[in-house]
Structures are given as structure tokens and as C-alpha cells.
Amino acid sequence: MDVTTRQTPPAPARAPRAPRRQETVWSAGLALAVFAAVRGAGALVIAVGAWWAGRNPVRVLGGSWDSYWYLSIAAHGYGRTQMWPASDSIQSDSAFFPLFPLLVHLLGGGPVAGLVVAWTAAAAAAVGVYRVGERLLGPRAAVLLVALWASLPHAVVLGLAYTEPLLCALASWALYALLRERWLWAASLAVLAGLTRPTGIAVAAAVSVVALRELLRGSRAPAVWAAGLLAPAGWAGYVAAVGIRRHEWLGYFTVQRQWGSRFDFGAGTVGVVDKVLTGGDVTIPVAVTVATLAAAVLLAVLLLLDRAPLALLVYTATLLVITLGGAGFFESKPRFLLPAFPLLLPLAAAMARARPRTAVVVTACMAGLSYGYGAYLTLMAKVPL
Structure with missing residues (x-):
């Protein structure tokens, strides 16, 4: 597969542009429908499981783990700090970037507003992922790319009031703008992604x-x-604002360390992987995380060998370095890689060459596993998503 460029056959002389535009709109609509079906079913599984367990489905989907912090910022602004003397942890809401809670605040706040922002962003992300895939691989592979992305083990996050859907939307459209050399659009979306x-x-x-x-x-x-x-500017601006507020130039990174997150050049990741490989006592989320990281590294090599555009390589490599090199919250690493959808391009290209039945079976199996694992993470596991 060569994802550097894709040759488009010439359109009929009488209507040089309309057929291609109609095909693109139809295929993008199909990709959005596939995404909505896959993730809608996943949200339904979570809702039914929460109801069966006697929990409020809206609270589970819209107010779990990090969502709690975002909703607090949307309602009251920044300034909340939670201390855990037993683990010597100081959790400040300054660790959370402002764009998502701002949008939630503009919609009135609360779990429902958080879900509206997240689900709208997820839909925009699905179309953005499709457009990147369509430009590089064609409509068929692009639809499969969206289906694969929606069926990842941690894709449950795309239905929660988390920031990953918003980042995926901004990132996919920024990359698409770069592929089309729309420089100011790409930069503007990058600023928002950095916030x-x-x-x-x-x-x-x-x-x-x-x-x-x-x-x-x-x-x-x-x-x-x-x-x-x-x-x-967006990322640097917020980091600088936290530093000014704390009267410390690197104050944001101090906040991260107090949460237990730091960049250790992969030492923590290697230690956990070694524990898994040597038969240590590990949990299901840890084992799934190790498998996900291994798959991500393999797909990154394939993406590089396929000569993907520089924009996609830099974006994906940066996400991998941050994820693999960071310590703390090991089970959350697959969520951090959820925006790295370009990693799935080689797999989508291979599936596009296979029989349609094979593509459907693979996607259905992945989606089923994603539903089960997503329900486990949100309703049973005692680790942060």
C-alpha cells in the first residue's frame, strides 16, 4: 500500500465534478452511519448494563472518572484540588485543559451537556477520519478505517463525556487540511487541539x-x-497560564507530577511489560494495555514502510512517544492512543483488498470485543479509564 497519493479516474466530460462530489458525500454519510451504528450499540450496552446494576446510565456515560473533573470545571471554573495523603498525591484541576469544559459550560453544564459535546465531536471526528482515509486510500478503505477506529478496545471513550472525541475531531480535520495544504485552517485547528x-x-x-x-x-x-x-499557541498558552497562576514557569508539569504522571522515557512502560512477559500477577486492563501498545508499535512500523505523508507520521509518532514514554495511569495508555487513527491505515488498506464478507466479520468481531471490554471498564473495573 502506498498512502502517499491516490489516483482518481477522470470524471465524465458533461459533469466534471458532480459525480466525484456525490460519491464523496454518499461515502462520508455511509462512514458516519457505520460509526453511529457501532458506537450507538456500544453506548446502549453500557446503558443497559448500568440500568441492570442499579446505576444511572447518564451518570455512568457522562460523569465517570475524568468527566467528573471536566463537569466541575464547567460548573465552577478552575480552583479545585483534591489531596490523598495515603498515596502522597495532590490532584489539581489545572491538569485539565479548558476547551471541553468551556463548551460544556456554554451548553448549560451537567452530564447531558457533556455527552452532547462529546457525541457531536465524535460524529465530526468520524467524518474527518473518513476524509483523511478517502484522500489517501479511496472511499471503500476509508469507510473501513472508520469502522476499525470505532471498534477499538477503548473506543467506549468516544461515547463518554471525555476529551478524546473532541481531540480526534480537531486532529482529523487538521490533518486533512494539511494534506490539502490549507495552512491557516490546519493551524487554527491545531490551536484548538492544543487547548x-x-x-x-x-x-x-x-x-x-x-x-x-x-x-x-x-x-x-x-x-x-x-x-x-x-x-x-493553544498548548503553549495554557501551559504558560498554569505556570503564571502557580508562580512557577513549569507549573503545569509540577501539577502532572503531583497527579503521578511524568515522562520517564519509557522506563515505567518497560517495567510493566516485563512483568507481564515474565508471568507476573497482572490485571485484565494491564494485559490489554500491553497488547494494545505492541499492536500500535507494529502498525507504526507498517505506516512508516507504507510511506505515509509526513504530517501523519509526525502526528502519530508524537502520540506514541508521549504514550510510551510517560509514567503513571498505565491502564489509560490505550485511551491516549485513541486519536492515533492513522495507525489503522495499513489495516484498512488490507481489508479493502479482502472480500467484503471478511471485512464485515473482522469488524463485527472487533466491535463485539470492544462492547464487552468497554462495559467491563465502565461498570466493573476499579481502574481509571
């Missing part, structure tokens, strides 16, 4: 590196300069 999650810096990295390449090639377009310089 969404710490890993939003991956979008800015993609924009800035591709802009730098164009400048080294001799481009002097003002839009390229502007994009390269503007892209990191």
Missing part, C-alpha cells in the same frame, strides 16, 4: 514540522510561516 488535551501538542507538531519542510524547500508563502508559528 483540548496535553496530547494536542501532536497536532501542532504535525503542522509545524510540515510547514518547516515547505520553508526548507524554498516556500515563502506567508500562510506557511503563520501556520508553523501559530500551531503550538
